[in-house]
Amino acid sequence: MSTLLGRLGGAAAARPWRTVAAWVLLIVAVLGLAQVFGGEPHDDYRVPGTRSTAGMDLLNARFPESSGTSARVVVHDRGGRALPAEPLEALRGRLAALPHALPVGQPIPSRAGDTALLTVGYDVKVTAFKGSTGLDALREAARATTDAGYQVEFGGELPEHFSAPNGMAEGIGMAAALVILVVALGTVVAAGLPLLVALAGLGAGTGLITLLSALTDISNIAPTVASMVGLGVGIDYALLLVSRHVEGLRRGLDARAAAAEANATAGSSVVVAGSTVLVSLFGLKLAGLSVYASFGYATFATVGAVMAASLTLVPALAALAGPRLLRRAERRAPATAPATATAPATAFAGQAPAAAPTRTERWARMIGRRPVAAAVLSLAVLLGLAAPLLGMRTWPQDAGSQASGNTTRKAYDLVAAAYGPGANGPLLLAVDLGRLPEPELPALAARLAADPEVAAVQPARINAARDAAVISVQPKTGPQDEATAKLLERLRDHELPGGVEVTGQVAAFSDISDRLAQRLWVVIPFVVVLSLILLTVLFRAPVIAVKAAAMNLLSVAAAYGVMTAVFQHDAGAKLLGLPHAVPVSSWVPILMFTILFGLSMDYEVFLLARVREDWLATGDARGSVVRGLSATGRVISSAAAIMVAVFTGFAIDPDITVKMIGVGMAAAVLVDATVVRMVLVPATMTLLGRLNWWLPRWLDRLLPELAIESAEPTGPAGSAQPAGSPSGTPAERPEPTVKV
The missing domain is CATH 3.30.70 (Alpha-Beta Plaits)
Structure with missing residues (x-):
């Protein structure tokens, strides 16, 4: 895999303009096809096999005139005066004249007389109304009533079905991400590159979602959730690749060789991390609701698109940027000798450090010296954050939960x-x-x-x-x-x-709430087992796989606890624009679990790939943890900060489900990248030592050899192979030279 990806990166860097042009044509073609053949997203909350569905089926069959959608029109006098009959009767006539509207019954007055309720029935399903057309027609019919000074508001299935697009969340997230990228990479050119790549993948993903909407039901908020995840992982994947590319440039590689090496090493981690996210999304299919499957389809398309953009556009744009990816002082410094196979990309044991230890290195060494205290403290923090989960109440999103x-x-x-x-x-x-x-x-x-x-x-x-x-x-x-x-x-x-x-x-x-509560315990084992298998195959270390799954579960539980504490208390809810505390949306727990479990594995793969790289080269179990964390800590922290910024931006979205997912995922990533990846993982790995890489002989024979990140730089001519074995020290068992 690494060899193939290295060749892909080298080819894209060798012909950067062709690669960029190909992506521009691809995005234009996908968006063009979506404009012509795409469909409209809509929610399908039908749950086969439930008692409410059986009752609704009976009513639809025996009352065909009432089987369409409906809307409520509420008229109110702000002064508290009784509403006169004339404007209400005129409004009733205009509502009855709307397209597909059935005869409207008499207004139902309140006891005080200052409020009246009119119900509009339609002879078509809610999905017959595209975008805001249904709500716009209601507003136009009520215009004369509002012009007369009365308050008119709309409820019911038709108005609640429409979700207004909101681009502010993406804008805020991208602005914050740009600032973080400038700090992390040191130049505006290097910082802008991941944003361009993420936007390219997001554009292609958006077109694919619109095309999918013509073939199957896609939830109204599924594109927003897919954009949230796609933007976060797209920037993260591109950041990882750009960081490795810059490392190559600093060691004297030319742009093509640096791109090939970045794709062969960091690109492999991107493929593994992205594949884990995609595999986790399959768990949504087990929820038993078509609306959940639509979240999986939309997010799958977007994450796949940003992965492809990262592996092809990053090498091309990095080649075009050339030395401008380096800081000005680095560009002015004398060039170093080009790296060779005897000068590995990372500093392993036995190599003299080039400079004073960085803050990340000092932190890694401190965790290595006090692993027991670090593990106990981090575990206590995670359990404390997860405690409010015991009081979680769930209820599907309705108008009473909206801003x-x-x-x-x-x-x-x-x-x-x-x-x-x-x-x-x-x-x-x-x-x-x-x-x-x-x-x-x-x-x-x-x-x-x-x-x-x-x-x-x-x-x-x-x-x-x-x-x-x-x-x-x-x-x-x-x-x-x-x-x-x-x-x-x-x-x-x-x-x-x-x-x-x-x-x-x-x-x-x-x-729906009962069904989702039951299916959650089907989805969790499915996603966990798939992740265990994937990590065991990748790292040939079942202990690490089990430990990673357990820690990811702790991260998700902490996120659930934070979300419960925020939304089920008035102070937190009001801070996010809600008038009072609300239950956690029933849609959120399963959706968050599948996405977060995949995203947590991203950071696990980024960290473990470097630790394993060092382990294969040195056989030093404890030292490899310190050096692996030192090499990846800054990138993981920067990537997590970007994710938190993107997800926090979505916390201002007016839709309550999107708001909850934004808050929950921001909390999860923050906890995962700080408490878990920077403290708990290195502490437990230090305590376990060589047991981390224990592998039974029978399992060793069954598992394929997968090179995630080679210890040697990969240039256009080929790549050298690691000398060690994950099942022992390098002296015990040489690793095969064939990569899968």
Whole structure:
């Protein structure tokens, strides 16, 4: 693999303009095809096999006129005066005249009379409305009402389905990333190169997602999540490659040789790290919801595109930049002799250091001297951060979780204030009159109305064929309240007779939350086992693989704890633009786990590749940890700072799910790159010593030989091979000369 990647890097550097032109043509072609043949993202929350889905299927089949989407229009007088009938009747007529709208019923006034609620039904599904067309039509119909001085807000499925694009998050993340890159690499040219590469991969990935939207369901927020991950890993991968390229230039290699060596060494780590992210995304398919699979498809396409851009565009752009990647003082210094196979890229044991120890080296040596204290302290910090996870509550995203500036949130608050919190999430009882006779409906409604947790029950509505009915039950508590969930569970298990199923948004969201909680324990073992196999094959060290999986689980648990502490308390929620504390979105835990487990492996691979490189060259188990951390600590810290900056930028996104993912992933990367990679990993590796690289003989015979990062520089002519073996010291077993 390293030889092939080295040749790819050398070829791209030898013909940089052709490579750049090829990427420009590729991006234009993909975006052009997406413009012509692409589809629109939309959410599909259908969960086959749940009771709410069975009830909704019954209503859609027996009430075909009500099987389309709907919207709520809330009219309010800010002065508290009673609303006159004339403007409401005029608004009702304009709403009924909208495309695909069904006849609109009479406005429902509040007790105070200062608020009215109109429900607009449509004869088509919500996916028939492209972009903001449905919401725009509602706003145009209400324009005369708002011009008359009344407040008009929109809720329901149609308005809540639309998610406005927000480019501010990406802009903030990229601006912060540029500053970090300038500090890390020392020149504006070197700092701008990773950003250009990430943008190129992001452009191709965006086009691929739009094309995928024409073939399958892609969630509304899946492109945003894919952009978040793609931008972060794209900059990180390019940074790793540029850093190795600059190392080669400093040792006197020309641009082509430096590009080939960077691709053969750091490029191999990029392939392994990116592949781990891609493999982890397969876990989303096991969640049992098509919306989760769409997150996997979108992120897979984007991460794949940025990986390809990193491995081809970085060598080309680095060759074009030439010595301008170096700091000015380095360009003016006398050139050193070109590196050869006898001058390895990294300083191993026995080589005199060229300069005084850096801060990273001093830190690595300190951890090596006190591994027990470092391991115990870092473990305590991780467990402390993870503690709030024990109190996590989950609930799918709804209007009650949105920022206070959204029209859907304003409509939600107006309805709650005027009609009671339960009016935002009525329970719909789908009744099969073939199993429950029609004469028993009044008694059922009266029994429900007498329930202490029920605010109101509307009379049963019977279909034209008189074989089905629907009863609307309004709880006294809101959709996110635990009391509502208990009421739903009690009705299903004890109160309702056969032939009656509870459906509607609250019931569907409760079923989704339960399904995701169950599937989480399927996804976690799947992702962990795949990662264990991959790391064992790559590093030929099962102890390291198990330890890496355990530490990644600790990182994810710490991120869950931070997210719970922030969003389930008023102070943290208000800091992020929410009016009060909210439960953690049910969509977030599985999605974050699959992505974070892959990203955590990125840093594990970056660090272990250098440690293993040193181990193969020296056979010094403890010293290789110190030198490997010294060589990678600065790059890992810079890469993590970029990731944190990118993810933090997404914390200002108006969508609550994106906001939570941004906060959780920023916390996870920060913890992983500091407490875990810089403290816990080197401390435990130092304590284990040679046991890190223990490999049973039977497993040694089964595993292929994979060269992740060669210890020797790779030039256009070829590459030298490491002399050691991961299953012993170099003197015990020479490593084969064939690379896979």
